[in-house]
Amino acid sequence: MAVAELSSSLKTELNFSSNSLFHSNRFFADHRRCSFRPFHRSRTSRVTCSINQVEAAPVAAKTEDPKSKSECYGVFCLTYDLKAEEETTSWKKLINISVSGAAGMISNHLLFKLASGEVFGPDQPIALKLLGSERSFQALEGVAMELEDSLFPLLREVVISIDPYEVFQDAEWALLIGAKPRGPGMERAALLDINGQIFAEQGKALNAVASPNVKVIIVGNPCNTNALICLKNAPKIPAKNFHALTRLDENRAKCQLALKAGVFYDQVSNMTIWGNHSTTQVPDFLNAKINGLPVKEVIKDHRWLEEEFTEKVQKRGGVLIEKWGRSSAASTAVSIVDAIRSLITPTPEGDWFSSGVYTTGNPYGIANDIVFSMPCRSKGDGDYELVNDVIFDDYLRKRIAKTEAELLAEKRCVAHLTGEGIAVCDLPGDTMLPGEM
């Protein structure tokens, strides 16, 4: 490049930079008054944009010529001149929700549920901070465009980036979905390592920039061990705040019991998934209830419960992949919504829900220092407590021991990512399903 060209290019860059800064500051002032920020494209590989949404009240939209603002994007170029008194006073304080793997299939369902208000409520404005991989960045822009076109009043801000430190800034919820799929012939140990590294990095980023009480739901597989890696790399965040998603398994188990008993699935309660989100998981029919009665009193076919039911739930994901040609996305998104709702609304009296949580001093005698799915209850404050009144029999104990052994082996296999020394991979058999566990 000729010197003259170079200097002109640099000038343009500098102009762009100071221009962006100017817009940023100006709009930030607007943000404080009106609770929104405009799109801003930085010169790095990251793009940050913020959706401007306004309350339903008709307000004059002050538009500048979109073409004159090269850094803004579609609707983000509009600056709505809301008067302070027109602010929606009934809305709660905005919450920051970070989602990784935001251009993936699960997120494609989940983000629209979050933005619509069906998860956090119709008076809860949200900011969505979306993390993608370098490869999926363009698709992430497509996601932002679709969110933009959906005109969700509660969606106040959208950030898209490939930098977890940017996306997790002040996150109050982190929904970690992005992970590499298990390729054909890939060893489980290799998957644990590849995805473990992603979750180690994201744990560090959460530790550095997220809200200290951020609630983290790990969906990307193998989710229990990814959750363990993530929490070990985020020592400032309480280990109790990390969850591995086993709610889809709980939902699947409820559905199978309802089908067998000939009742609608809302009659099935107290369903625990014990252990790993893998084919060693234990759907607990001993403690589950149908119409308030123990399952074994309603379904007399105990052979079906022990053999067919358990295997059906364990392998449901694999069967679905065979039918669909891809892993479950919509029902997974629904189960993430269920998992969040279970933490922000009080658990109905006598019932519980399943979540993969950190084992420390649990009442069931399960090994400490792993992430294990167990029965939980919540007061609706984002926290949970373990349920005490569950019973065990030999069948249940034997099955639980198997899934526990698998998780302990997975833990040894990722010791290099949890700061616990040299990894030793002695995984017991290949129990996970390809593509989904």
Ligand SMILES: NC(=O)c1ccc[n+]([C@@H]2O[C@H](COP(=O)([O-])OP(=O)(O)OC[C@H]3O[C@@H](n4cnc5c(N)ncnc54)[C@H](O)[C@@H]3O)[C@@H](O)[C@H]2O)c1
């Ligand atoms: N726990 C469960 O119940 C459950 C159920 C279904 C699927 N899953 C798992 O969820 C994960 C995502 O499933 P999907 O169907 O949405 O997959 P997908 O392949 O459609 O999407 C994953 C996205 O994550 C992105 N990604 C990869 N690495 C990333 C990183 N380091 N940071 C940010 N983004 C990254 C990819 O580019 C892709 O866009 C998979 O690991 C899958 O096995 C878990």
